[in-house]
Amino acid sequence: MAREYVIIGDGIAGATAATEIRESDPDGHITVITDESDLLYNRVATKDLAKGDKERQDLLMHDRDFYRKHDIDVRTNTRVTQIDEDSKRVGCHDGSRYSFDKMLIASGGTPRRLPVPNGDVHGIHTFWTINDAERIKKAAKEADSAVVIGAGLLGIDLAVILGTHGADTKYLMRGDRWWRQGISKEGSEIVEKGLAELGVECVFHEEVERFNTRDEHVTECVGSSGKVYPCDAAGVAIGLHYNHEFLRGTRVKIGEGILTDEYMRTSVRDIYAAGDIAQYYDVILDRVNQNGSWASAKEQGAIAGRNMTKATDEDLEEFELVDTYSINHFDFFIMSVGSVLGSEKIDRVYDDGDYRRVIFFRDKPVGAVFVGDVSQAGILRKIIAQKPDFSELDKDRLLAESVDPALLKELMAP
Template identity: 30%
Template sequence: MDATAAHVIVGAGLAGAQAAGTLREEGYRGPLVLIGEESELPYERPPLSKGYLLGKDPREAVYVHPEEWYHEQRIDLRLRTAVTGLDPAAHRLTLADGRELDYAKLLLTTGASPRRLPVPGAELAGVHYLRRLAESDQLRALFRTAKQIAVIGAGWIGLEVTAAARAAGVEVTLLEALELPLLRVLGREVAEVFADLHRDHGVDLRFRAQVAELVGHDGAVTGVRLADGTVVPAEAVVIGIGIAPNTALAQAAGLTVSDGVATDQSLRTSDPDVFAAGDVANAYHPLFGRRVRLEHWANAVHQPRAAARAMLGQEIAFDRIPYFYTDQYEDFGMEYTGYVEPDAYDRVVFRGDVAGREFIAFWLAGDRVLAGMNVNVWDVTDPIRELVRSARPVDQQALADPDVPLNEL
């Protein structure tokens, strides 16, 4: 390995940009290369299904930094560049054009890609996914002209796209294979809240809907055929059935891969000079005692910063409590703090007005709070985070009482 080899980051999204900035903040002055396949500067993804999709945020607001920032920080930003090979023993990357690049330390922030709908007709024109800025641009244009669309998948992306379409006056049929939206994420008690929210905004919700094929005419989608033979008419179809981590590069290089690139608590992979962070990383979390792969904006902000410090030799144990948020319609904002696996909780305790959508929900195992979700109740994230981290027993009656301050539990 060349003694002057760079620290290299593969994946020029939010996570990659955060890591590059942190390396400079922490005093690394050597060569630094940030590589990405897209033509856009590194950008944040939440606006693509929220403010930018709604037309509220300007395009420049989605970018992590302006172009000049990368020049000022002496970051060699290589866009439109694919990495096709990784040789950990030689500390070398191979690029799509055949060039090779040596590295001293490597960080993989390769993110994830949308899961494709495996049915006939999925390649018809008018079938959309939402992961990239250009795809958000396509949906913005669609919402200005379409009268009726179908959304397949009632996860976070599906619900946010549905809300944006309804805000634009588009009729939406939302198709979900399970019996409620977000059922595996939130459980039945809270999933009902999201079902009611979208019904109240005029969405045609269809649960236990099994998609058999997408039907079309002259190469363009015209509807969705369900397993029972029902055809849902649609001028366009948006598919949001989850994402899969982009692990091909790591797997081909012989790194340990298991639902993402496996790392220790310092974000180090099975090779000591290769790290991973963001959507692609299945990282050991000291608080939970197991590896956890998170697909949240906050994780893409904070985890790469920890990985960058570990690349510089600092002792790191990334144990931040998971956090994510959503905004849907003008009257619904939510923050979620903590981590709960499906069926790993005993009960949900509500505090506040659930029917009026101004409440906090707590997921408990025994008398310990695993996670809390505040809906239209603000400035409570810190005490919820402390309840989760402390794992101290709580009185459920006091937990449900809005007159008892959370920091006194």
């Protein structure tokens, strides 16, 4: 009898899993359930849509025909609300129910709102969907002034979008720099200059106390310093709340996201998780990890999809990827490779003003961040993938302007 596969989410993780399952199991019955009205689109490029560099149709990746051709049943505007792991059934908001033999949860996250007075009035935007991008573009074009909160990889997108559309934009940050987790103040200063050229002023040591409104629309942001920032629009990017509320009462183990092993299996047999929602066992870091990137979600979706079709556990594939994330809003690049969460970090600012950080965990290099020249990202990525022990090696070799290719050979030698 044909196997029943159910996938929650038609983002890059869920959609990739569906096509991988179809490749490996031509007879299986596959249902993809998404609460969005759009089929898979390029979420990374939503920032280009909001900036005005791309049109909506440029982002669309799969249409109904794609799913028809691959014999995949896809349900849009359908929210999964309940799972019964014993009877192997998924229940949705509209009363529809689906049985599964194997299920994948690829439901990602939803942006958190700022928990301050008036934190969710009109004009305050979070950013995750293609519809958010269109709303933000319109608001940015109409705004004379704006504030952005969230000194991370999504916050900077919002700041650039509001600044490039001409709003006088203040980018408020709790600490003394942009992306405290990833770079030092020296690295941040390069980014701050780039932001200033796009009309964005960074304001440090500032938090939001509340927003003021007129006719239920934001007009001002009041900082913890007491300073008042006029704003017709505000962008908030303070992290995600992961979409797993439908698992309440099940035996699927939850941490921040859904806990999985390196094969993307959850604690309940035949239920898998992949993409932003998966808090997986990382074989490179040798600990639990969670990524928030397109490449990682795609690869996890592919691995989970293939593993769901395997007859025996011996054939399961491990997820192992040195992730990359890049930002190209400026006339220089920002690129992160691997993980920024380690126990030790070393930094260097080069004569021409470029910046690099290398991150170690238990003497293993696990990540690197580049601001400016990213030409060494490739070799660093390969070195990290070797999981080398640097306790007896000179860590500064990884900060050399040009990392010696002989080092990689040395590390790869059996």
